Amino acid sequence: MTGLRSRTKGLRAEQELANLLREITGQDVRRRVRQHRGDSDLEGLPGWAIECKRAARADNALLRSWWRQACAQAAKEEAFPLLVYRLDRQGWRAVWHAQMHCTERHRGKLDYEGTLHAGLLTWWMLTKTMPLPEAKQSGV
Numbered sequence: 744m745t746g747l748r749s750r751t752k753g754l755r756a757e758q759e760l761a762n763l764l765r766e767i768t769g770q771d772v773r774r775r776v777r778q779h780r781g782d783s784d785l786e787g788l789p790g791w792a793i794e795c796k797r798a799a800r801a802d803n804a805l806l807r808s809w810w811r812q813a814c815a816q817a818a819k820e821e822a823f824p825l826l827v828y829r830l831d832r833q834g835w836r837a838v839w840h841a842q843m844h845c846t847e848r849h850r851g852k853l854d855y856e857g858t859l860h861a862g863l864l865t866w867w868m869l870t871k872t873m874p875l876p877e878a879k880q881s882g883v
Contacts, residue, residue: 756797757784760827760835764788767867783816788825792817796828810838810855824853827863837866843873 783792794813817824826838
């Protein structure tokens with residue numbers, strides 16, 4: 744896929760995901776208009792740094808790479824990383840760390856081996872009542 748087509752596909756995916764998250768969560772989730780290197784893709788869901796990916800297919804190595812990117816963005820925003828991706832002809836999948844569900848959370852590396860994977864609605868049902876850190880406001 745060419746660079747322009749890839750960016751357009753990514754843009755459409757971010758908008759599609761923002762609309763879906765707005766519907767599921769009732770929050771004002773939207774595309775980050777002025778994205779800088781290292782910013783999460785969506786904003787409006789407090790405590791979460793959301794990385795959105797859209798691809799034809801993804802192997803384990805690619806998922807790990809996406810997870811590292813989500814974690815780096817989350818660290819910058821002092822939020823929990825949420826990787827949300829959709830492969831061709833499939834529904835949206837959410838990836839988050841199991842440490843969220845622990846009473847004692849440890850700062851540090853959130854390795855891929857500790858992630859949970861589920862559909863978007865299942866992710867929201869499992870995490871919507873959990874206490875989250877206040878996300879830092881990004882400088883736009």
